[in-house]
Amino acid sequence: MPLSSRQSTLLLFSVFVIAICGLIYELIIGTLSSYLFGNSVVYFSLTIGLFMSAMGVGSYASRWITRSLLGWFILLEIAIGLAGGVSAALLYAVFATTPYYHIAMVLLTFLVGGMVGMEIPILTRLSSSSEESIKDALANVLAFDYLGALIASVLFPLLLLPELGVLKTAFVTGLLNMAVVFLNLHTFRDRLRQWRQLLGVSVTVTLLLLAGTAWSFQLTSFFEMQLYEDAIIYTQQTRYQRIVMTRWGEDVRLFLDGNLQFSTRDEYRYHEPLVHPALSLTRSRESILILGGGDGLAVREILKYEDVQPIELVDIDPAMTELANSHPVILAANEGALMDPRVELVHQDAFKYLEEGAEQFGVIIIDLPDPNNESLGKLYTREFYKMVRRHLAGGGVVAVQATSPYFARETFWCIVHTAADAGFQTWPYHTYIPSFGDWGFFLATAHPIEPEAFTVQVPMRYLTPEVLAGSFIFDSDTSEVETKINTLDSQVVLRYYEKGWKQWGD
Numbered sequence: 381m382p383l384s385s386r387q388s389t390l391l392l393f394s395v396f397v398i399a400i401c402g403l404i405y406e407l408i409i410g411t412l413s414s415y416l417f418g419n420s421v422v423y424f425s426l427t428i429g430l431f432m433s434a435m436g437v438g439s440y441a442s443r444w445i446t447r448s449l450l451g452w453f454i455l456l457e458i459a460i461g462l463a464g465g466v467s468a469a470l471l472y473a474v475f476a477t478t479p480y481y482h483i484a485m486v487l488l489t490f491l492v493g494g495m496v497g498m499e500i501p502i503l504t505r506l507s508s509s510s511e512e513s514i515k516d517a518l519a520n521v522l523a524f525d526y527l528g529a530l531i532a533s534v535l536f537p538l539l540l541l542p543e544l545g546v547l548k549t550a551f552v553t554g555l556l557n558m559a560v561v562f563l564n565l566h567t568f569r570d571r572l573r574q575w576r577q578l579l580g581v582s583v584t585v586t587l588l589l590l591a592g593t594a595w596s597f598q599l600t601s602f603f604e605m606q607l608y609e610d611a612i613i614y615t616q617q618t619r620y621q622r623i624v625m626t627r628w629g630e631d632v633r634l635f636l637d638g639n640l641q642f643s644t645r646d647e648y649r650y651h652e653p654l655v656h657p658a659l660s661l662t663r664s665r666e667s668i669l670i671l672g673g674g675d676g677l678a679v680r681e682i683l684k685y686e687d688v689q690p691i692e693l694v695d696i697d698p699a700m701t702e703l704a705n706s707h708p709v710i711l712a713a714n715e716g717a718l719m720d721p722r723v724e725l726v727h728q729d730a731f732k733y734l735e736e737g738a739e740q741f742g743v744i745i746i747d748l749p750d751p752n753n754e755s756l757g758k759l760y761t762r763e764f765y766k767m768v769r770r771h772l773a774g775g776g777v778v779a780v781q782a783t784s785p786y787f788a789r790e791t792f793w794c795i796v797h798t799a800a801d802a803g804f805q806t807w808p809y810h811t812y813i814p815s816f817g818d819w820g821f822f823l824a825t826a827h828p829i830e831p832e833a834f835t836v837q838v839p840m841r842y843l844t845p846e847v848l849a850g851s852f853i854f855d856s857d858t859s860e861v862e863t864k865i866n867t868l869d870s871q872v873v874l875r876y877y878e879k880g881w882k883q884w885g886d
Contacts, residue, residue, distance in 0.1 A: 383506070390567050391507050392524050395500070397560050398457070399528025400535070402496040404553045405464040406431045407536045409489055412468055412546050415622060415637050416475055418752035419878055430486060431493035438497025445502060450568050453502050454578055457561050458585055460495045463488065465554020465589045468547045469599055476606035500525065542619040548596035554589045558582060607638065614707065618699040625709070632709045633815070634675065636700075636749055643815035644713050647677055652843040653811050653851065654779055654821055655681040655745060659688075660834045661823070663775030664742035668692070671730040671759075673747035674700035676714030679723055682745075684838035689722045692741075698727045731758055734767035742773050746780040750877065751791070757871040760795050765802035769826060778804070778824040785810050785858040786818035788880030794863040794873050799824050801865045807831055809851040810858065818858065 383391070406427055413423035445452050467488055474484040500521060507517035540549040561582050569575055592599070604612055610626035610633065617623075624635040631645040642650065655678050659665055665688050670678055674695035682688055695701055704710045705718050718725065726733060730748065746768070751757040758764060768778060780799065785792040785808075792808075800806045804824035809831075813819050823831065834848050854860070866873040 387567055388507060390563060391503055392520055394453075394457075394560050394564060395503055395521050395524040396528040396531075397556060398460075398496065398499055398503075399525040400532040401460065401464060401553050401557050402431075402492070403529045403532035404536055404540070404549065405467060405492050406489075407532070408464075408468050408546055408550050408553075409471065409485060411541065412471055413481075413485060414753065415546070416481070418637075419874060420753045420755070427485075427489055430489040431496075434490040434493030435497030435500075437490075438494035438499075439501050441494070442498045442501040445498070448573070449502050449506050450564070450571055451574055451578070453499060453506065454561055454564055454568075454572070454582075456495050456499050456502070457557055457564070458578070458582055460492060460499075461554040461557030461561065461589065462585045463495070464492050464557065465551050465585075465592065467492065468550035469592060469603075472547070472599075472603040476603050537619070542617060545596065545600060545617040545622075547600050548593060551589050551592040551596055555586065555593065558586045558589065562586075608635070614703075616699060616703070618697050620697045620699075623700065623703065625707070632713075634710070637752075639749060639752065640815065641749070642675060642677060644709065646814045647713065648840075649811065649813045649842045650781075650816065650819065651677045651681050652840050653809070653848070654678060654747060654781055656836075656838070656840065656843055657809075657823060657831065657834050657848060658743050658745065658777040658779035659685060660837060661829050661831070662743050662777040664773065667739070667741045667773070668743045668745070669739075669741040669771065670694065670745045671733075671748060673745065674704060675710060676701070676704040676717040678745055678747050679717035679720070680714045683717055683720055683722070691720075691723045692726060692739075693718070693723060694726045694728055694730050694733045696727060696729050701725055701727070731764055731767075734764070734771060737771065740771055740773040740776070742776045744768060744772055744776070744778045746778065748781070750783045750788075751795075751866075751873045752877055754871060754874065757866070757874045758868055760798065760873050761866050761868050761871070762798050762802045763868050765799045765804065765824070768824075769803050772826060775827065776825070777829065780822050780824065782808070782820045782822055783877070784816065784818055784880075785820040785854065787884055788877055789858060790861060790863050790876040791873055791880050792820045792858075793861050794866055794876050796822050796860075797863050798866040798873070805829075807852065808854075808860075809848070810854065811847070811851050820858075 410424040410427040414420035471484060475481045504517050504521045507521060508514040565579055601612060608626050610628035612624060613627045614625035621636045626633045631643055633643045634641045665685055668682055668688060668691045670693045672695060673693060679691060679693060682691055701718060704714055748759050749756055751760045772778060782795040783791050796806050796808045806822050806824050808822040810818055810820040831852060832849055834845055864872045
């Protein structure tokens with residue numbers, strides 16, 4: 381019996397929704413893997429490659445489905461809704477409790493991709509059983525499939541991820557699959573021999589996904605508690621990153637995408653060496669630029685100098701600066717620094733800010749997260765430092781956090797060498813921070829300076845001229861090594877970073 385116009389339209393709508401859900405599952409797996417391991421290019425490439433090849437295998441396998449096409453389609457849609465809906469929770473659980481995350485990721489990606497690949501040929505054959513020819517049916521199915529993928533690629537980063545988070549997005553997407561199932565069960569009830577059985581399974585899966593959606597926050601908290609040593613007191617998924625705060629006694633720590641940013645117990649041992657050498661050695665403190673540092677802790681140190689104004693802070697994530705201005709723990713730590721009238725907040729990518737602006741500054745503080753993905757890696761390239769040099773006023777000084785010369789030795793020296801290749805004179809130094817270990821920085825200028833001329837001009841808890849003088853001395857296992865230059869084209873710093881931290885089990 382040929383399909384009615386209404387039934388054919390529903391099948392095309394199903395293709396549209398399936399495409400949305402399929403791409404969202406890809407993005408969920410890639411995003412979660414990048415969040416847990418860094419190196420987004422590797423994990424997104426692997427996820428997309430596996431998913432597409434699995435679709436090919438599924439499409440080929442569909443040739444052996446010759447009967448009960450509607451029943452098979454609905455059964456596959458139920459299975460996709462279940463597997464995709466629980467995908468994030470399952471991967472989180474595997475990561476938190478076993479060493480087999482990558483095996484689970486590959487199997488889950490291949491499973492969901494294979495089932496999506498089987499559905500497309502089945503839907504094409506169902507559509508061609510109406511008055512449409514196979515040519516028209518294939519054209520319509522592929523058109524709606526590609527349109528759905530476009531919608532998903534916009535919805536996921538702009539709405540779903542920042543508003544729902546990874547786990548809830550997966551569960552909600554699974555429910556979207558189940559909505560397609562129920563629509564088709566209703567429309568094709570008279571054509572399905574196993575209608576009652578399919579309805580029963582659909583209701584069961586839907587209830588499971590609804591429970592997951594309702595408890596997604598608790599599930600996320602539970603899994604994250606397995607990843608962090610201390611009690612979690614705050615979490616937020618923003619458009620750009622996941623923010624987590626933990627507490628153990630008086631020690632509160634802030635993590636971005638799983639990477640420690642500061643501990644309230646010893647952050648002064650990080651921010652004093654980052655800020656004060658540059659402010660002491662510059663010819664002018666009249667205008668200061670901070671790239672990163674949305675927590676306001678570097679600004680707190682800068683505001684100790686009465687002759688400082690203005691301060692421009694560029695941080696891509698408004699949620700981070702809002703948190704720094706509202707959360708009592710961070711607000712107490714930064715002493716309300718971001719509310720000072722001398723501070724101007726700019727929420728923009730640091731690379732884009734330097735590219736578009738023309739203003740020069742007497743001091744530039746670069747307090748960015750470590751280069752563990754391509755978006756951050758570009759902020760450690762030769763091209764980036766050339767733009768920094770263009771924004772540095774005569775006699776000005778740049779100070780850069782550059783990860784650990786002990787844990788990631790090649791990374792540290794690659795960053796220093798890259799800045800030097802961009803035309804800077806560089807002075808690398810390091811210090812011990814209990815929560816971080818041995819941590820590295822460097823000063824960069826367009827003119828010679830004498831670091832020993834550093835003087836203490838404001839109250840400090842840690843840094844002294846003697847401490848700073850010793851910080852320019854590197855031990856045998858942290859001393860300079862030969863590296864390549866990090867560029868936008870190569871981003872070798874990512875490989876150095878992954879290699880360095882991998883040997884320490886991070």
